Amino acid sequence: MNNERSMLSRLYPTTKFFITITLCLAAFIVPGYGFSYAILPICMVLAYFAGSFKEFSNLAVKALLMIVVFIFILQCFFYPGKDIMWSWSIFSIKREGLEFALFLTSKIVAVASAFILFFRITKVKDLVYSLEQVGLPSKVTYVILSTLQLIPEMKKLTHVIMDAQKTRGVETEGKLFVRMKAFIPTLSPLILGSVASTEERVLTLESRAFSAKVKKSSIYKLEKTKLDRLVQILLLVLLVILIVWRVAL
Known part of the structure; x- marks a missing residue:
């Protein structure tokens, strides 16, 4: 279905x-x-x-x-x-x-x-849009959106880093000790990548006048x-x- x-x-x-x-x-x-x-x-x-x-x-x-x-x-x-x-x-x-x-x-x-x-x-975007229509401030809805997307984005970035480790010949599969040993080196790029993505997101929001005190318009529409x-x-x-x-x- x-x-x-x-x-x-x-x-x-x-x-x-x-x-x-x-x-x-x-x-x-x-x-x-x-x-x-x-x-x-x-x-x-x-x-x-x-x-x-x-x-x-x-x-x-x-x-x-x-x-x-x-x-x-x-x-x-x-x-x-x-x-x-x-x-x-x-x-x-x-x-x-x-x-x-x-x-x-x-x-x-x-x-x-x-x-x-x-x-x-x-969908997360549907939920955020409906909350904005109810009258919730855009900053609050953005915090909700970021919180809901945090774990999926971290998981996706972890898979990317692990795949990159595989291409360098690092053993990432097998026993628990081997997987733990392979996971530890991914923490640094994971944290740095999260910080970099946060900075990019801030610049993107400001370029779209996120903090401007005017009524926002949206191409995306939902109707009851x-x-x-x-x-x-x-x-x-x-x-x-x-x-x-x-x-x-």
């Missing part, structure tokens, strides 16, 4: 963010942990229809699996409680710890899945559609229904 043609990807960035917030709030409104865990497969389905299923799944597994498992084990063994379900030597799993571990990790999975989905189906308004209304109604249902319980 083409990411550019999918209905979900064509939504306005604020509408996508509203979907993300709705999923996060629903995880805390609905009692228990079953629904919160279910948000991950819900996000997978949405990512599939947006054409980003593979990227979302890889990122969700890499970002969530280790953290969730670590927190779950930690809470099971060290959360205070009296109802012991299993014990061995100084270690014991208590029912209170198990219930709290399920509750905590379910909320982490729900919130993280929703935000990973948001950044997988939303009737579908955006419909989705926002449906999500708002859904939130009201969930709140009323929770209060009634």
